[in-house]
Amino acid sequence: MLVNLRRSLVMAVICLVFFGFVYAFVGTGVGQVFFKNQANGSLTANGSTLIGQNWSSPKWFHGRPDDTGPYAANPKENISGGDNPLVANGASGESGATNLGPRSKVLLADTMELVKYWHKLGVDPTPDLVTTSGSGYDPDITPQDAIVQIPMVTKATGVAPSKLRALIKSQTHGAQFGFLGSSYVDVLQLNEALARLS
Amino acid sequence: MGFFLTIVTLVIALGLTWRYLGSYMAAVFENRVHFLGFVERPIYRLLRTSPEQEQTWKRYAGAMMVFTFVSLVFTYVILRLQGSLPMNPQHLGAVGPALSFNTASSFITNTNWQNYGGETTMSYFSQIGSLTVQQFVSPAVGIAAAIVLVRGFSRRKSPTIGNFWVDMTRCLFYILLPIAFIAGIIFVAQGAVQTLAGTVNISDPINGVTQTIARGPIGFMEVIKQLGTNGGGFLNANSATPFENPTGLTNWLSMYLILSIPVALTYTFGKMVGSIKHGFALLAVVIILFGSWVAFTSYAEHQNNPAVAAAGITSTVGNTEGKESRFGDTSTALFGVTSTSTSTGSADAAYDSFTPIGGMGLLTGMMMGEVTPGGTGTGLYTLLIYAIIAVFIGGLMIGRTPEYLGKKIQAREIKLAGLGALVMPIAVLILTAIAVSVAVGRAGPLNAGPHGFSEILYALTSQGNNNGSAFGGLTGNTPFYNIIGGIDMLIGRFGVMIPALALGGSLAAKDVVPESLGTFRTNNGMFVGLTIGVILIIGGLTFFPAISLGPIVEQLSHARFF
Numbered sequence: 001m002l003v004n005l006r007r008s009l010v011m012a013v014i015c016l017v018f019f020g021f022v023y024a025f026v027g028t029g030v031g032q033v034f035f036k037n038q039a040n041g042s043l044t045a046n047g048s049t050l051i052g053q054n055w056s057s058p059k060w061f062h063g064r065p066d067d068t069g070p071y072a073a074n075p076k077e078n079i080s081g082g083d084n085p086l087v088a089n090g091a092s093g094e095s096g097a098t099n100l101g102p103r104s105k106v107l108l109a110d111t112m113e114l115v116k117y118w119h120k121l122g123v124d125p126t127p128d129l130v131t132t133s134g135s136g137y138d139p140d141i142t143p144q145d146a147i148v149q150i151p152m153v154t155k156a157t158g159v160a161p162s163k164l165r166a167l168i169k170s171q172t173h174g175a176q177f178g179f180l181g182s183s184y185v186d187v188l189q190l191n192e193a194l195a196r197l198s
Numbered sequence: 199m200g201f202f203l204t205i206v207t208l209v210i211a212l213g214l215t216w217r218y219l220g221s222y223m224a225a226v227f228e229n230r231v232h233f234l235g236f237v238e239r240p241i242y243r244l245l246r247t248s249p250e251q252e253q254t255w256k257r258y259a260g261a262m263m264v265f266t267f268v269s270l271v272f273t274y275v276i277l278r279l280q281g282s283l284p285m286n287p288q289h290l291g292a293v294g295p296a297l298s299f300n301t302a303s304s305f306i307t308n309t310n311w312q313n314y315g316g317e318t319t320m321s322y323f324s325q326i327g328s329l330t331v332q333q334f335v336s337p338a339v340g341i342a343a344a345i346v347l348v349r350g351f352s353r354r355k356s357p358t359i360g361n362f363w364v365d366m367t368r369c370l371f372y373i374l375l376p377i378a379f380i381a382g383i384i385f386v387a388q389g390a391v392q393t394l395a396g397t398v399n400i401s402d403p404i405n406g407v408t409q410t411i412a413r414g415p416i417g418f419m420e421v422i423k424q425l426g427t428n429g430g431g432f433l434n435a436n437s438a439t440p441f442e443n444p445t446g447l448t449n450w451l452s453m454y455l456i457l458s459i460p461v462a463l464t465y466t467f468g469k470m471v472g473s474i475k476h477g478f479a480l481l482a483v484v485i486i487l488f489g490s491w492v493a494f495t496s497y498a499e500h501q502n503n504p505a506v507a508a509a510g511i512t513s514t515v516g517n518t519e520g521k522e523s524r525f526g527d528t529s530t531a532l533f534g535v536t537s538t539s540t541s542t543g544s545a546d547a548a549y550d551s552f553t554p555i556g557g558m559g560l561l562t563g564m565m566m567g568e569v570t571p572g573g574t575g576t577g578l579y580t581l582l583i584y585a586i587i588a589v590f591i592g593g594l595m596i597g598r599t600p601e602y603l604g605k606k607i608q609a610r611e612i613k614l615a616g617l618g619a620l621v622m623p624i625a626v627l628i629l630t631a632i633a634v635s636v637a638v639g640r641a642g643p644l645n646a647g648p649h650g651f652s653e654i655l656y657a658l659t660s661q662g663n664n665n666g667s668a669f670g671g672l673t674g675n676t677p678f679y680n681i682i683g684g685i686d687m688l689i690g691r692f693g694v695m696i697p698a699l700a701l702g703g704s705l706a707a708k709d710v711v712p713e714s715l716g717t718f719r720t721n722n723g724m725f726v727g728l729t730i731g732v733i734l735i736i737g738g739l740t741f742f743p744a745i746s747l748g749p750i751v752e753q754l755s756h757a758r759f760f
Contacts, residue, residue, distance in 0.1 A: 027418035031392035050440035094315035095435035097548030101649035134438030181446025
C-alpha cells in the first residue's frame with residue numbers, strides 16, 4: 001500500500017511534467033515557430049477567418065444565424081460564442097449550439113422567425129441560413145448559401161449579380177483533397193474580397 | 199462521392215494501422231522494443247521497480263487503484279487551486295467543489311464529461327496540468343488493463359500478469375506520446391490554435407463589430423483527446439469549433455486517431471495469443487456493427503430536420519441544425535458514430551439536434567458497452583468479456599465445457615464476465631430512474647417531451663460508459679448531476695475494469711487444453727455471429743424499453759412538436 005502510494009506520487013509528478021508541461025510547451029514552441037499564423041488563430045486585419053462574425057448590413061454577405069448572427073445579444077459588441085438569446089442555453093462568451101431537439105417547438109418558432117428575417121431582406125433562404133451551427137460561430141457557408149444572397153447584396157451595393165457570382169466562385173474552397181468535408185465559402189474572406197471589388 | 203471516399207480512405211488507413219500499429223503494440227507489451235530505454239530506465243529507478251518484477255492480478259489492480267486515486271486527488275486539487283496558480287491570463291477563479299469532483303472523476307476515468315465551458319472556466323494551467331495529463335494517463339490505464347486480460351490468454355499456469363508501472367510507462371512513451379506529437383503538428387498546421395498568449399480582441403472596420411476571441415494551447419490537447427478516446431475539448435463546443443477542428447482533414451484525422459488504437463488492439467490480441475485469426479474475428483464483429491451504425495445514422499442525418507421542414511424549408515444537405523458547414527451532414531454523422539462507438543465522446547456538431555434516429559444511433563453505440571471498437575483498451579477487454587459469454591452460450595448449445603483459446607471457461611470466469619457485462623446497464627438504468635423521479639433531476643433538460651427524457655438517459659449512459667459526449671441541452675452543472683454523474687463514471691470504469699483484471703489473473707493461472715474435434719471454434723463466422731448476437735441482446739434488450747420512451751417515441755410522433 002505504502003509502496004504503491006509512493007510510486008503513484010512519483011508517477012503522477014512524472015506525468016504532470018512530461019505529459020502536461022513538456023508536451024504542451026514543446027508543442028506551443030513548434031506551433032509558434034513553424035505555423036505562427038495558424039497557432040495564433042488565423043488572424044487577418046479584420047478578424048479571424050476561423051471565427052464567424054455578425055454581418056447585419058445588406059451590403060455584405062451574411063454568415064449563419066449563430067450567436068453572432070441577427071439574434072446576437074449585442075450585435076455591436078458580440079463576444080465570440082455568446083449564445084443566441086432566443087434559444088439561450090450556454091453562458092455568454094462560450095462556444096456552443098442551441099441544443100434544441102428536432103421536435104422542439106422553440107426550434108420551430110426560431111426557424112420561422114429566421115425565414116421571415118431572410119424574406120424581409122429579399123433572400124430565399126437555404127437550410128444553413130436558418131439553422132445555427134455546432135460551434136455557435138461557424139465562419140463558413142456553402143456556395144449555395146452565398147448565391148441566394150446575391151439579390152440582397154446587389155440591391156444594397158449595386159454590384160452586378162454576374163460579378164458577385166464570379167466572386168463567390170473565386171472564394172469557394174473545394175472539399176479538401178477533393179473529398180474531405182464539404183465545399184464552403186469563408187464569409188470574412190468573401191466580404192474582404194467584396195470590399196476590394198467596390 | 200466525397201463521403202464514399204472518406205470511408206474508403208479511412209478503411210485503408212485503419213487496415214494498415216491494424217496490421218502495423220497492432221504488431222508494434224504487441225512488441226511494446228512483450229518488452230521487445232527498447233529505443234527509449236534512456237527514458238524508461240531512470241523512471242523505473244525512481245519508482246524502484248523493473249520489468250522483471252511481475253505482479254499478481256491483485257497487486258496489479260491495487261497499484262492501478264492507488265495510482266488512479268492519486269490522479270483523482272491531483273486533478274481535483276489543481277482545479278480547486280486554479281485561482282492561485284500561474285498561467286491564468288483570464289484570471290479565472292477556483293472551480294467549485296462539486297464541479298471539480300465531477301471533472302476529476304470524468305478525466306481520470308477516460309470519460310471527459312464536461313459540465314463546464316472550457317474557455318470560461320479553466321485556466322491554461324488546469325487545461326494542461328490537470329486535464330491534458332489525464333488524457334494521456336487514463337487511456338494508458340485502460341490499455342494496460344486490456345493487456346492484462348490478453349496475457350491471461352497468452353500465458354500458461356502463470357501466477358503473475360505483468361507489472362503495472364512498466365506497462366504504464368511503456369504505453370505512455372512508446373505509443374501515445376509519439377503519435378500524439380506528430381498528429382499535433384498536423385493539427386496546428388491546419389489551423390488549430392496553440393498559444394499561451396490569452397484571448398485576443400478583434401475589431402472589424404468593415405462591419406463595425408468587435409469580438410473577444412478565446413484562445414489557448416488547443417491543438418496538442420486536441421490530438422491526445424482523440425487518440426486516447428478521451429473526448430474532452432478545450433472549448434465548450436468541442437470539435438465543432440474551428441480552433442479545435444479547422445478543416446476536413448483534421449476532421450478525418452480525428453476519426454482516424456480515435457479508431458486507430460482500439461482497432462489495432464484486436465491485432466495485438468491476436469498476435470499475443472498466437473492466433474491472428476482470433477484477432478480478426480473480433481475485428482469482424484467490430485466492422486459489422488460499426489458499419490451498420492454508420493449506415494443508419496448517416497442516412498438519418500441526411501434527412502431534413504423536422505422543425506426546419508415544418509418551417510417550410512426543404513433541404514438537400516440533410517439536417518443542418520447544430521452542424522458545421524465545412525463538414526457536411528454525413529461526415530458529421532460518421533464522426534458521431536466514431537465518437538460514441540468508442541469511449542471518446544468528442545463532438546463536431548450538437549448531438550442534441552440530431553434527428554431522432556440519428557441521436558438513437560449515438561445513444562445505442564454507447565449502450566452496447568462501447569465495443570465497436572470501444573475505447574483504448576476498455577473496448578478490447580469489454581469485447582473479450584462479451585466473447586467469453588458467447589463462448590459460454592455456444593458451449594451450452596453443444597453441451598461441452600466452453601473453452602476460449604484453449605482456456606477452460608468455468609464458473610468463476612462466467613461470474614466475472616457476467617458482472618463486467620451487467621454493471622454498466624444496471625448503473626445507467628437505476629441512475630436514470632432516480633434522475634427522472636426527483637425534481638432536481640427533471641429540472642435538467644432543456645427540451646420538452648420525449649427529447650427531454652433522452653437528454654437525461656443520454657447523460658447517464660454517456661457517463662456510465664465513460665464516453666463523455668452529451669445531448670448538450672441538459673444543464674449538468676448542478677450538485678445533483680455533478681455527484682450522480684461522478685458516481686456513474688467511477689462505477690462504469692472500475693465495475694468493468696476490475697472484473698476484467700480478475701479474469702486476466704484467473705485465466706493466466708490455467709493450463710491450455712489441447713484442441714480437439716469437438717472444440718467450439720472461436721475464429722470463424724459462426725463465432726462472429728454469436729458474439730454479435732450476445733452484444734445486441736445484452737445492449738438491445740436491456741435498454742430497449744428506455745430507448746422506446748425517448749428517440750423511438752420522438753421519431754413516431756409525426757407532426758407533433760414539444
